[in-house]
Amino acid sequence: MDEYPINESKARRERTLLILAVVLSILLVASCFAIPYLLSSSGSSSKSSAGSTGSTGFSRAEKGELEGFLLESGPYVEAQDIVENNYVDAVGGDQLLDAGTRGIRRMADEGADDATLVDRGIVAMLDSLDDPFSAYMDPKELEMLDTQLSGHFSGIGVAMQTVKNEIRVVKVLEGTPAQETGMQEGDIVKEVDGKDVTGIALDEVVLLIRGPEGSTVRVGVARPPSSNLIQFDIVRRDIEFPVIDYEMKENGIGYLKLADWTQDVDQKISGALQDLRGKGAKGLVMDLRSNPGGYMEPAIKAADLFLRGGVIVSSKGRVAGATKEYTADDSVEWDLPVVILVDRGSASSSEIFASALHDNGRCTLVGETTFGKGSIQKIFRQEDGSGLRLTIARYYTPDGSSIDDEGIDPDVLVRNPVVGDKDLQLDKAIEALMGSGLRFPEI
Numbered sequence: 001m002d003e004y005p006i007n008e009s010k011a012r013r014e015r016t017l018l019i020l021a022v023v024l025s026i027l028l029v030a031s032c033f034a035i036p037y038l039l040s041s042s043g044s045s046s047k048s049s050a051g052s053t054g055s056t057g058f059s060r061a062e063k064g065e066l067e068g069f070l071l072e073s074g075p076y077v078e079a080q081d082i083v084e085n086n087y088v089d090a091v092g093g094d095q096l097l098d099a100g101t102r103g104i105r106r107m108a109d110e111g112a113d114d115a116t117l118v119d120r121g122i123v124a125m126l127d128s129l130d131d132p133f134s135a136y137m138d139p140k141e142l143e144m145l146d147t148q149l150s151g152h153f154s155g156i157g158v159a160m161q162t163v164k165n166e167i168r169v170v171k172v173l174e175g176t177p178a179q180e181t182g183m184q185e186g187d188i189v190k191e192v193d194g195k196d197v198t199g200i201a202l203d204e205v206v207l208l209i210r211g212p213e214g215s216t217v218r219v220g221v222a223r224p225p226s227s228n229l230i231q232f233d234i235v236r237r238d239i240e241f242p243v244i245d246y247e248m249k250e251n252g253i254g255y256l257k258l259a260d261w262t263q264d265v266d267q268k269i270s271g272a273l274q275d276l277r278g279k280g281a282k283g284l285v286m287d288l289r290s291n292p293g294g295y296m297e298p299a300i301k302a303a304d305l306f307l308r309g310g311v312i313v314s315s316k317g318r319v320a321g322a323t324k325e326y327t328a329d330d331s332v333e334w335d336l337p338v339v340i341l342v343d344r345g346s347a348s349s350s351e352i353f354a355s356a357l358h359d360n361g362r363c364t365l366v367g368e369t370t371f372g373k374g375s376i377q378k379i380f381r382q383e384d385g386s387g388l389r390l391t392i393a394r395y396y397t398p399d400g401s402s403i404d405d406e407g408i409d410p411d412v413l414v415r416n417p418v419v420g421d422k423d424l425q426l427d428k429a430i431e432a433l434m435g436s437g438l439r440f441p442e443i
Contacts, residue, residue: 063101063105066101066104066105066108067097067101069108069114069117070097070100070101070104070118070121071097073114073118073121075118075122075382076100076118076121076122076125079122079125079126079136079388080093080096080097080100080125082380082388082390083096083125083126083129083388083390084096085319086318086319086378086380086390086392087129087134087318087390087391087392088317088318088375088391088392088393088394089318090318091129095128096125096128097125099124099125099127099128100121100122100124100125101121102124103120103121103123103124103125103127104117104120104121104124107120119136122136122388123135123136126388126390129391131375131391133373133375133377133389133391134377134388134389134390134391135388135389136386136387136388136389137379137386137387137388137389138386139384139385139386140203140207142379142381142385142386142387143207143385144203144206144207145379147210152238152239152240152241153210153238153239153241154210154211154212154213154236154237154238154239155209155210155211155236155237155239156176156177156178156183156209156217156219156234156236156237156239157172157173157175157176157177157178157179157237157239158171158172158173158176158178158183159171159173160189160202160205160206161202162202165199166188167188167189167197167200167202167205168186168187168188168189169183169184169185169186169187169188169189169221170185171185172184172185173239173242176237176239177234177235177236177237178232178234181232181233181234182232183219183221183232183234184223186223186224187221187222187223187230188221188222188223188224189205189219189220189221190220190221190222190229191218191219191220191229191231192205192208192209192217192218192219192220193208193217193218194218194220195208210236211236212236213236213237213238214235214236214237215235215236216233216234216235216236217233217234217236218231218232218233218234219231219232219234220232241259241260241262242259243258243259243260243262243265243268244256244257244258244259244265244268244269244272245257245259246272246275246276248276248279248280248281249285249430251282251430251434252280252281252282252283253281253282253283253284253285253430253433253434254273254276254277254279254281254283254284254285255284255285255287255426256269256272256273256276256284256285256286256287257287258286258287258288258291258350259290259291260291260292260293260294261291261293261294261295261296261298261299261348261349261350262294262295262298263295263298264298265295265298265302266297266298266299266301266302266305269302269305270302270305270333273305273333273334274333277334277336281336282336282337283336283337283338283339283433284334284336284337284338284339284433285338285339285340285341285426285429285430285433286338286339286340286341286363287340287341287426288340288341288342288346288350288353288354289341289342289343289345289346289367289425290343290345290346291345291346291347291349291350292345292346292347292348292350292371293347293348293349293350293351293373294348294349295349296348296349296352296376298349299349299350299352299353300312300313300326300352300356302353303328303352303353303356303357304328304329305332305333305334306332306333306334306338306357306362306363307328307332307356307357307360307362308328308330308331308332309327309328309329309330310327310328310359310360310398311325311326311327311328311356311359311360311398312326312327312328312352312356312398313325313326313352313355313356313395313396313397313398314326314395314396314398314400315376315393315394315395315396316393316394316395316396317376317392317393317394318392319392319393322376322392322393323393328356328360337433338357338362338363338364339363339364339365339366339429339430339432339433340353340354340357340358340363340364340365340366341366341367341425341426341429342354342365342366342367342368342369342370342408342410343367343368343370343425344368344369344370344371344407345371346367346370346371347370347371347372347373348371348373350370351370351371351372351373351374351403351407351408352395354370354408355397355398355403355408356397356398358408358411359397359398359399360398364411364412364432365408365409365410365411365412366410366411366412366414366425366428366429366432367410367412367413367414367425367429368410368413368414368415368425369407369408369409369410370403370407370408371407372403372404372405372406372407372408373403373404374394374395374396374402374403374404374405374406375391375393375394375395375404376391376392376393376394376395377389377390377391377392378390378392412428412432414428
């Protein structure tokens with residue numbers, strides 16, 4: 001077993017980056033709590049009282065003036081009420097208002113307009129919770145989250161990544177408009193509809209390329225080593241994320257890789273399990289590495305495919321319906337041995353699934369300690385497309401533990417080499433399934 005020590009400062013940096021990744025994949029599934037209250041909430045379409053975008057004319061604003069301004073703003077008052085009434089921990093209105101006031105004082109002195117001050121007040125109020133998973137989301141951020149968790153988007157069918165300040169195509173999905181028009185992995189995106197995208201953030205370029213199904217987008221790319229521009233006119237289509245991939249490996253071992261917990265992915269897992277069993281699989285390696293989570297409900301349903309009984313997960317919160325225990329029924333679809341691969345990027349719903357099987361004696365965990373996100377969020381939506389992402393509950397593993405900031409330790413600790421493409425973790429998972437000394441309890 002190869003291990004690579006990580007110093008404390010590096011670990012902190014890595015956790016910060018992981019938090020950013022996990023934040024993009026967190027949304028509470030309202031049906032998990034089976035009450036109408038937890039469905040998406042609507043609010044005001046304005047971001048200032050009376051919809052004004054003018055300036056209040058503050059000069060060396062006093063705290064009382066700023067408090068009065070925020071308390072006269074419908075959107076701010078609504079946001080503060082949401083936090084007071086729904087946040088997992090009790091928090092006082094005076095504390096929230098004080099944070100919002102402090103957050104806008106400098107901007108008010110500088111003459112910021114009303115809408116900007118209200119937005120900043122909401123952000124500052126949420127920041128005061130010291131919760132990386134509670135935040136204000138502008139319309140673009142919320143649209144990106146919704147798209148990721150839906151498993152579908154209207155686009156051209158490529159995966160892109162920022163490499164050395166360039167936006168490169170790292171994968172072209174099969175059967176998509178991008179593949180049909182000739183785009184290739186390694187292409188560097190230079191233009192979108194004639195606009196130079198050099199130096200533009202990746203998420204902004206993604207939004208430029210996506211658009212209504214049936215519409216056309218012109219993408220200009222450079223194909224190294226040439227710097228000449230190649231133009232592709234591509235008709236956008238509905239694209240389904242390839243969130244699940246599976247195959248048969250040698251010696252009767254099925255391998256299933258899950259990239260995200262999107263809507264209804266439990267049904268895809270069920271279909272994959274049936275197919276693998278039909279091909280003669282005698283054991284399963286389920287790969288949840290770098291899976292940051294997503295919807296909670298499919299993770300619970302997927303765990304139930306492996307369990308004939310027992311607690312899957314429990315949750316506790318202040319709002320009605322947030323405290324609940326989820327248990328497996330008496331049917332099971334996969335009763336063969338299971339090894340789950342996890343790492344520091346396995347979070348949220350991935351941790352719910354992994355702990356459900358592990359604490360009920362249905363799997364061996366191989367890899368690294370998971371991220372440690374033990375909270376549940378809900379999106380409170382505004383009519384203008386923005387929203388508040390708020391932690392409303394914490395969840396607990398079947399043995400009653402909270403994994404928040406702790407994660408789940410693997411049974412077999414393996415770290416992959418920093419350099420090279422050798423997958424020691426997968427090798428160890430297969431070895432665990434093949435090992436004659438590994439015992440799996442009857443279910």
